[in-house]
Amino acid sequence: MGRMSESVPVRCPACRREHVYAAPSYPCVCGAPVAPPLDRRGVATVVNHRVWDEDWIAVRCAACGRLDEWPYPELGCPCGTLLRIPVAGEEAPTEPPASPAAGAAKTGTDVRGRPAFQPVTIRTARDAVTAAALYLRWLGYRDIRRADQRPPSGIGLAARGILAQVDPTVRPASLRDVECLWLTAMTESTDCVYFSLAGYADDARARADALRVPLFVLDLTGTPQPMNELADQLDATGG
Incomplete structure (x- = not known):
C-alpha cells in the first residue's frame, strides 16, 4: 500500500498564525499514492527566492520501492508568506528505472x-x-x-x-x-x-x-x- 499523507501543525514564522497542513499525494507509476513524509517536529521556513532544485524532493513509494522526485510541500499563508514544510528522512535521488x-x-x-x-x-x-x-x-x-x-x-x-x-x-x-x-x-x-x-x-x-x-x-x-x-x-x- 502506498504512503498516505498525514496532517501536521504548521506555524507561520511571519504572522504566527497556526495552520493544519496535509501534503498532496501523487500517483506512482505502479498506481499507489505517494506523499512526502512530513516532519512533525520541524519548523516551516519562508520561501523568498525560487531555486528549481529546491522545489523538488525525492520520495520513495512504499508500495513498489521506486524513488522519484515530486514537488516539495508548500503552504501559502493568508498573510502573504509562502512556507516550505519540513520533510522527514529526505533521500538522495537516483536514476529511476524506465x-x-x-x-x-x-x-x-x-x-x-x-x-x-x-x-x-x-x-x-x-x-x-x-x-x-x-x-x-x-x-x-x-x-x-x-x-x-x-x-x-x-x-x-x-x-x-x-x-x-x-x-x-x-x-x-x-x-x-x-x-x-x-x-x-x-x-x-x-x-x-x-x-x-x-x-x-x-x-x-x-x-x-x-x-x-x-x-x-x-x-x-x-x-x-x-x-x-x-x-x-x-x-x-x-x-
Whole structure:
C-alpha cells in the first residue's frame, strides 16, 4: 500500500498564525499514492527566492520501492508568506528505472497497466510547471529538470529526448514562441512540446503543424489537452 499523507501543525514564522497542513499525494507509476513524509517536529521556513532544485524532493513509494522526485510541500499563508514544510528522512535521488508502461492512454488503465494521469489544480504559474512536469513523467520521460536555455516567454523544461516550454501567461502563444522553441530543440537535436494556459494564435498553430511541434493547453484542473494531431499522437503513445 502506498504512503498516505498525514496532517501536521504548521506555524507561520511571519504572522504566527497556526495552520493544519496535509501534503498532496501523487500517483506512482505502479498506481499507489505517494506523499512526502512530513516532519512533525520541524519548523516551516519562508520561501523568498525560487531555486528549481529546491522545489523538488525525492520520495520513495512504499508500495513498489521506486524513488522519484515530486514537488516539495508548500503552504501559502493568508498573510502573504509562502512556507516550505519540513520533510522527514529526505533521500538522495537516483536514476529511476524506465517505466514499463510508458505510452499508455491518459484516461483509465490500458493493457500495459499504467494508471490514469492524475492532474494538479493550477492556481499559480508554479502549478502550471508542476502539471507539465508530471504529465511529461506520465508520458515516460525521466530526469525532468529546468532547461539550460531560458525561452523568450514562460519556463523551459528538459528531459531525456524532449524539450518543453510551459507558458503560464494569459496571452495566447505566438508564432515566434513556437518557432523559438523549435529552433532551440533543433540545436540540441531533441524533440519539443509546448504547453500553454491561454491557447495559441492561429498562425502559431499552423506553424506548429508544419514544424511538427505538439501543442497542449493546460486547463485549470492541470490536465493537458491536445490541440493538434501531433499532441494527440504523443498523448496516445508516450515518450
